[in-house]
Amino acid sequence: MAEIYVIVGAGAAGIAAAERIRLYKKDVTIIMMSIDEYSHSRCMLHKYLGGERTAEELSFVEPDFFEKNNIFWGKEQKALGLDIQNRQIRMENGYQPYDKLLIATGSVFGIPPINNFRTASNVYGFRDLSDARKIDAAVKAKNAKHVFIVGSGLVGLDVAVGLMERGVKVTIAEMAPRVMPLQTDDTAAKAYQERFEAEGARFLLGIGASDSIVNDQNEITGVVLSTGETIECDFVICAAGVRPNIEWLKDSGLAMERGITVDGYMRTSAPDVYAAGDVTGLSGVWPNAMDMGRVAAANMCGVEAEYTDRYCMKNTSNFYGLQMLTIGDINAQIEGADIYVKESRNCYKKAIVKDGVLKAILIQGDISHTGHWQYLIKNSVDVSELLKQKDVFDITYGDFYGMDDLAEYQYAL
């Protein structure tokens, strides 16, 4: 009988792994299961909420992906537990045995410990298609006019865009003193803040929610701020961080810390059980999740591969025509570091350099030709000689131009 490869989760890591497993193994049975109805890209959920795309159009694989790769796709299937001893997954309607298992269940949003937030019926996250659907339904049912969003990171701003597209007014509370605090500095944050405010958003920066008011239907109708002010709202969205989705594994005996513990080959503590993506707690960005999925797939198929490209303090954003790239901690206080800033009419740049090595960079405006920054930062490339000749922002891949025998570029260091 054909070996059974089971993948729990159909996000970036799960899909990348499934594709790769089929590449290595033509005749194994591949079973994928996911709580969602469609495999979708969560980075585009705001486009669904805003009415720009349908649920089908959020897919990041071809419509015939499962058919073409001969993958059994168990949609709306929730994994409830893992039985390592008997090599099976406990489902709502029985058990699914496996020969090899990949856990790629991603992460879940957290709800801050504010009075009523965890018990009220109208507090949502914005992570899965099902979350976007709930918000969509809530907007329609309530004819919502005003939504309170906790957190102004990429997810908080995404959901704000989606709601404002539909004419819903948003108030966004952010504990930090600026918007998108992990990716911006004050200047870059201001530029985004102004664009969002021009669309009607209100930001409460450096202000937390301290309490809330519920009606007799257990719905939050107002959020009380630490300043004492009350903001009325039709519902609340929590976008203040996520954590690995490991709750369902708590009785499995699988070694876990914040996420599932894995080695460099994405192996967990249980035989033939692998994990990849956000569920490992190693990163929360798309490219790394896909990489982990591919590495896990290779090892599951007996092809040794190691997850080495672990750098994950990187992101891009694109809101209201303003693009930004951030690599590293742009607000890091590093002793003895040089900070370079350059502003022009339509571009703002900031770099942190310590002992000739780039530690962080932010480019807001035109982000063309910026792919080399991640390479230089994650590999701690010494640019001190170049800095004697040119402005730090004039460093390009051209300064390291090299090619191999197959005419692929490489870094000449």
Add this chain to the structure above:
Amino acid sequence: MKRIVIDPSKCDGCKNCELACMESHRTDGGTGVETLNFNLPETQARNEIVNDGKGGYLPMFCRHCSVPGCANSCMSGALKKDTETGHVTYDEKRCGACFMCVMNCPYGIPKPDAAGTKILKCDFCNERPEGPACVLACPKQAIRAEEVQ
């Protein structure tokens, strides 16, 4: 697969390749580089010739990498490595304009378009039989489309 093989020592920096790329991807219906409208923001090349500061030139052309950083970071499925041609294809209808690919190409090749709603990237002139326009336009054979393993 076919790749545009580069010999930087032959490049004179004439930028005929850039013009040919603009011409090949123009959407205004005109023909001939002399009719290219440089006032249009969409008149942009997907390749670039960079001055190396030492009297030479560095042709920057998408490698359609064996391990494509751009496609490996694509969250919409717009960028894909075609298993038949080996080329990294781009479907702008799928693109979510998140620009993760811009960040994840170590060589800085794909870039946002002027409107910020999609990216510009080499499409090998849609596999047309005569080969990519840039290659045909190069007077020095500094770039050649060759079969590589």
